[in-house]
Amino acid sequence: MSVSGVQRRLSITDIRAMKGKQPVVSLTAYTTPIAKLLDPHVDLLLVGDSLGMVLYGFESTLPVTMDLMIAHGRAVMRGAKRACVIVDMPFASYQETPEQAFRNAARLMSETGCDGVKLEGGSEMADTIRFLVDRGIPVLGHIGLMPQLVNAFGSYRSRGRTDAEVRKITQDAEAVVDAGAFAFVIEGTLEPIARQISEASPVPTIGIGASAGCDGQVLVSDDMLGLFSDFKPKFVKRYAELGSIVENAVETYAREVRERSFPAPEHTFGAVKPKN
Numbered sequence: 001m002s003v004s005g006v007q008r009r010l011s012i013t014d015i016r017a018m019k020g021k022q023p024v025v026s027l028t029a030y031t032t033p034i035a036k037l038l039d040p041h042v043d044l045l046l047v048g049d050s051l052g053m054v055l056y057g058f059e060s061t062l063p064v065t066m067d068l069m070i071a072h073g074r075a076v077m078r079g080a081k082r083a084c085v086i087v088d089m090p091f092a093s094y095q096e097t098p099e100q101a102f103r104n105a106a107r108l109m110s111e112t113g114c115d116g117v118k119l120e121g122g123s124e125m126a127d128t129i130r131f132l133v134d135r136g137i138p139v140l141g142h143i144g145l146m147p148q149l150v151n152a153f154g155s156y157r158s159r160g161r162t163d164a165e166v167r168k169i170t171q172d173a174e175a176v177v178d179a180g181a182f183a184f185v186i187e188g189t190l191e192p193i194a195r196q197i198s199e200a201s202p203v204p205t206i207g208i209g210a211s212a213g214c215d216g217q218v219l220v221s222d223d224m225l226g227l228f229s230d231f232k233p234k235f236v237k238r239y240a241e242l243g244s245i246v247e248n249a250v251e252t253y254a255r256e257v258r259e260r261s262f263p264a265p266e267h268t269f270g271a272v273k274p275k276n
């Protein structure tokens with residue numbers, strides 16, 4: 001609560017201060033109604049570029065644009081009263097130069113009102129992260145499996161299986177922390193490495209497919225709610241089966257329309273009483 005008594009959203013300082021104290025609870029949100037439902041229960045709402053695959057049916061996150069991220073960022077902000085809101089920087093909006101990254105990150109911040117941005121990359125993005133942080137844009141890092149690199153890696157296979165990968169991920173964690181990230185996502189990484197990185201990190205790590213060794217967890221909401229099932233990675237736990245619930249509801253509706261039992265008199269304006 002602020003002095004005015006109006007409830008304020010958690011800041012990036014609040015999130016960073018959770019290190020060593022309590023787990024950071026995070027889920028993705030792309031729309032106002034879902035943001036409203038999740039907001040009271042999570043610390044951080046992530047407007048992920050996964051929306052390209054989940055909402056738009058793209059085969060990867062690469063076709064996602066700045067305009068899409070801004071539209072969904074604005075939608076989520078309208079539903080968030082308590083949670084910190086972070087918006088993903090889409091592919092090709094930050095990799096060119098730190099200046100390009102600043103221009104686009106600043107648009108995400110000013111046009112959505114979000115609290116910070118997330119970008120994928122380790123040591124190769126450290127200068128960019130530092131450039132943004134120094135200019136007032138909080139950055140959530142993202143290392144390990146980086147979906148925007150799917151064409152370079154050829155798959156969404158978990159990371160940390162070779163000594164070279166372990167060294168690279170460990171260096172990436174250090175680089176992202178040194179560059180000033182307030183926290184970072186570790187995706188698709190074997191437990192021992194994720195645990196070791198988390199123990200060494202002064203800022204919270206937020207895992208997805210990266211074990212309970214991380215300081216917090218994030219999942220794609222549609223995955224954990226059973227709404228998205230084009231693929232089901234090993235790390236997803238289904239907390240609900242909303243897909244089946246939707247199927248059953250639509251099946252019943254279709255049957256009732258075909259047998260003319262819907263709409264009933266209670267759904268009808270000026271209903272004509274049946275003659276007996």
Ligand SMILES: Nc1nc(=O)c2c([nH]1)NC[C@@H]1CN(c3ccc(C(=O)N[C@@H](CCC(=O)O)C(=O)O)cc3)CN21
Pocket residue numbers: 049050053054061147155156157158220222223228231232233234235
């Ligand atoms: N709905 C959704 N959930 C996600 O977690 C997610 C997205 N979309 N889009 C962006 C990336 C892509 N992600 C993915 C996509 C597929 C697998 C997957 O199928 N993993 C397999 C192993 C694949 C392999 O070995 O080649 C698994 O069993 O976990 C994992 C992460 C994670 N992110």
Ligand SMILES: CC(C)C(=O)C(=O)O
Pocket residue numbers: 028046047048049050051088185187208218219220
């Ligand atoms: C799953 C999270 C970390 C993400 O980057 C996304 O949803 O795009």
Ligand SMILES: [Mg+2]
Pocket residue numbers: 048049050061088147
């Ligand atoms: Mg993402």
